[in-house]
Amino acid sequence: MDKIEFTLNGKQVSIEKDGTARLLDVLREDFSLIGVKEGCGEGECGACAVLIDGVIANSCIVPLGNAQGRSIVTIEGFSGTARYRVLEESFAECGAVQCGFCTPGMMIAAESLLNGNNSPSEAEIREGISGNLCRCTGYNMIAEAVALAAEKGKGLW
Amino acid sequence: MVNAYPRTLKDALTLRAEGRRPMGGGTDLMVRFRSAAGVLPRFQQSLVFLRGVDELKNLEERGDLIAIGAGVTLRELCESPLIPVVFKNIMGQMASFAIRSEATLAGNIGNASPAADSLPFLICRNASLVLTGQRGDRTVSVADFITGPGKTLLADDELIREILLPREEFTLSFHKKVGGRRSDAISKLSFLGEARREGNNLFDLRIAFGSVAPRIIRSEEGEALAREVFSRGGNTKDIEGFYEKLITPIDDQRSTAEYRKTVSLNLLRRFMEKLREQ
Ligand SMILES: Cc1cc2nc3c(=O)[nH]c(=O)nc-3n(C[C@H](O)[C@H](O)[C@H](O)COP(=O)(O)OP(=O)(O)OC[C@H]3O[C@@H](n4cnc5c(N)ncnc54)[C@H](O)[C@@H]3O)c2cc1C
Ligand code: FES
Ligand code: FES
Numbered sequence: 524m525d526k527i528e529f530t531l532n533g534k535q536v537s538i539e540k541d542g543t544a545r546l547l548d549v550l551r552e553d554f555s556l557i558g559v560k561e562g563c564g565e566g567e568c569g570a571c572a573v574l575i576d577g578v579i580a581n582s583c584i585v586p587l588g589n590a591q592g593r594s595i596v597t598i599e600g601f602s603g604t605a606r607y608r609v610l611e612e613s614f615a616e617c618g619a620v621q622c623g624f625c626t627p628g629m630m631i632a633a634e635s636l637l638n639g640n641n642s643p644s645e646a647e648i649r650e651g652i653s654g655n656l657c658r659c660t661g662y663n664m665i666a667e668a669v670a671l672a673a674e675k676g677k678g679l680w
Numbered sequence: 681m682v683n684a685y686p687r688t689l690k691d692a693l694t695l696r697a698e699g700r701r702p703m704g705g706g707t708d709l710m711v712r713f714r715s716a717a718g719v720l721p722r723f724q725q726s727l728v729f730l731r732g733v734d735e736l737k738n739l740e741e742r743g744d745l746i747a748i749g750a751g752v753t754l755r756e757l758c759e760s761p762l763i764p765v766v767f768k769n770i771m772g773q774m775a776s777f778a779i780r781s782e783a784t785l786a787g788n789i790g791n792a793s794p795a796a797d798s799l800p801f802l803i804c805r806n807a808s809l810v811l812t813g814q815r816g817d818r819t820v821s822v823a824d825f826i827t828g829p830g831k832t833l834l835a836d837d838e839l840i841r842e843i844l845l846p847r848e849e850f851t852l853s854f855h856k857k858v859g860g861r862r863s864d865a866i867s868k869l870s871f872l873g874e875a876r877r878e879g880n881n882l883f884d885l886r887i888a889f890g891s892v893a894p895r896i897i898r899s900e901e902g903e904a905l906a907r908e909v910f911s912r913g914g915n916t917k918d919i920e921g922f923y924e925k926l927i928t929p930i931d932d933q934r935s936t937a938e939y940r941k942t943v944s945l946n947l948l949r950r951f952m953e954k955l956r957e958q
Contacts, residue, residue, distance in 0.1 A: 584710040588729045654776025
């Protein structure tokens with residue numbers, strides 16, 4: 524057993540578990556953070572996306588050992604923020620949520636993008652969410668929602 | 681044996697020599713050894729996690745070289761002013777932001793896939809690797825390091841310590857990756873041609889093909905021929921004929937051999953046209 528310590532949604536945590544465990548499983552099973560979804564399990568769909576030190580990563584292919592000493596934020600942690608509320612409103616307004624399975628990952632992708640670039644062009648938005656698959660919306664509404672959030676959330680990012 | 685989380689390179693080397701496999705960002709390893717949801721990946725070996733080793737995170741100019749530590753991620757490289765634009769564009773087409781934030785360049789090389797997208801560039805630029813082990817360091821070119829699909833010269837006690845990229849200027853860099861869906865696509869094929877032309881003088885010309893043979897294709901003979909054809913204003917068919925023999929792709933679920941060969945040769949022709957237009 525390896526002892527791994529990191530910050531999870533702002534709290535210092537410690538877990539004894541094999542360091543090759545998928546961060547996704549640790550978050551869902553050991554910490555009951557089920558907003559983190561499993562889609563492909565191979566890094567291709569972004570359903571499992573989390574922020575690591577403020578930047579998007581796919582938790583299905585991050586070994587727990589690589590979380591050591593870092594700050595992990597899941598959709599649950601992010602949902603307490605003002606930025607989240609702007610994204611939530613914008614997603615609702617643009618009809619960017621249908622079944623909702625991709626939504627936590629999309630919001631994490633949007634946050635990671637806006638964090639680095641608070642007024643992205645449409646092309647930059649599409650690039651920013653290009654690692655996240657959505658089987659329902661056809662992406663246009665999601666891209667619009669991110670653009671709207673950038674507009675509405677001026678000063679937050 | 682248990683997994684290990686060293687903080688210094690010295691410890692990392694000791695732990696490596698005990699028989700542990702290096703873990704970088706894990707974006708290749710975690711997929712390769714994946715099992716079911718909630719079940720540990722099926723690693724055959726314990727791992728030495730390199731992420732905590734600060735000595736591997738260097739990224740700096742060193743004389744005529746750019747030194748890239750093995751712990752540097754693709755994202756960090758894309759954001760660095762030291763990295764040539766053509767290489768940033770190549771890395772920008774590797775996977776997605778969510779992968780590039782964890783994946784390292786050393787891991788892309790260590791994985792030694794014929795489809796690894798950094799390799800045509802690194803081999804075109806004569807990049808080398810500093811391998812470090814208990815008996816000291818040695819420097820090996822990237823071209824020599826990769827001996828076949830998944831096969832490298834890395835010894836059981838060694839780690840890639842850094843990648844050394846010569847600083848060079850080209851007047852033309854023509855790169856194309858042909859894949860599937862833009863950001864998660866593994867290359868069906870890729871092409872890189874670079875040249876330095878001033879007026880009618882062609883000072884340098886390099887050509888590399890990825891994903892179309894067990895190793896990246898780069899040939900001195902082919903490049904000499906291409907320079908010669910360029911100088912006498914000859915037909916590019918001769919060069920295509922030469923490279924056609926080297927291009928030995930496989931049929932797999934990503935593409936067919938015929939398609940790979942045809943598109944590769946089209947890109948070569950396009951590169952020669954661009955060079956003439958310059
Ligand atoms: C969805 C998805 C899309 C992808 N798209 C692309 C793509 O478009 N193009 C592409 O080229 N690749 C792609 N990849 C593959 C992968 O992301 C890259 O190869 C990446 O650069 C690997 O780096 P890593 O640090 O994650 O490697 P790891 O998985 O940690 O390691 C890979 C290999 O290198 C070895 N290694 C790591 N560090 C060292 C070291 N310091 N010394 C010696 N050996 C070492 C490991 O033991 C292992 O054998 C993709 C992967 C996924 C999951
Ligand atoms: S479940 Fe992680 S990227 Fe699809
Ligand atoms: S809303 Fe259903 S997958 Fe995106």
